[in-house]
Amino acid sequence: MNAPHEILLAEPRGFCAGVDRAIEIVERALAKFGAPIYVRHEIVHNTYVVNDLKAKGAIFIEDLADVPPGATLVFSAHGVSRAVQEEARARGFSIFDATCPLVTKVHVEVAKLAKEGYEFIMIGHKGHPEVEGTMGQLDSGIHLVEDVADVARVQPAQTEKLAVVTQTTLSVDDAAEISAAVRARFPSIREPKQQDICYATQNRQDAVKLLSPQVDLVIVVGSPTSSNSNRLRELAARLGRPAYMVDSADELRAEWFQGVSRVGLTAGASAPEVLVQAVIERIKALGAVAVRKMEGIEETVKFPLPKGLRLEAPPATGMA
Structure with missing residues (x-):
């Protein structure tokens, strides 16, 4: 058989709560204060997300000297050093911290x-x-x-x-x-009460462990800079499956699918579902006829937004 006939979707995949929150912080800041909003480092490591926010008026910088005085600045989901925080405060920016909680x-x-x-x-x-x-x-x-x-x-x-x-x-x-x-x-070393590796990283890796034995090939949607996406591809390869990471559907190669009956598909925590759907359409064009979603953990984690960006509560009516 030369073309894939089924796509098996990992569950969960794609955006985690920290990424959702970080993107929403930039979008809310743009809506509230207008463009430009400056963001230190890529808000999350995904090319599509960054380009989308650039088109809406976000400007991504590495050096705080590139931000004009009085501007609104967002720290990326990855967090920043104390020195960067102190410099940003000293320069008088209006700061929103999108560091993942x-x-x-x-x-x-x-x-x-x-x-x-x-x-x-x-x-x-x-x-x-x-x-x-x-x-x-x-x-x-x-x-x-x-x-x-x-x-x-x-x-x-x-x-x-x-x-x-x-x-x-x-x-x-x-x-x-x-x-x-x-x-x-160091036998007496102190370890964290709960492991530091985040729930979303753990869940996506666990899903790939379940997915890989059931498929002939694994495709991971994610950008080259995304640590958790790279780990998903490495894990599938370690489990003995050919595995490729793509930033978009355009990067898929027909020859990868030669002799492949079932394709496993997942996405890193910073990759939006729109990219996954585009990959599905491209694999369907190569011959796949069925898409099946695996059973998996349903993630319900949601992180609150910073104070200045929460939706305003409607005015109270009646007695205070």
């Missing part, structure tokens, strides 16, 4: 334990904005480890008060392996 939880934990004299080992990817934001909560005392080999090399100043934190979008399996190495080397 699950990333903020890690920042709060780091600040709290640092006051108690703790040093930290952070499991994460060097250069990722979330890692830079978390490590930037302190001037020093956070040691980054990217793999098991790094654990053997890390040299904290003391080991009596040592805690571990994790980037929220890592491979659950990789993080578990590195955490085990950290525990083996």
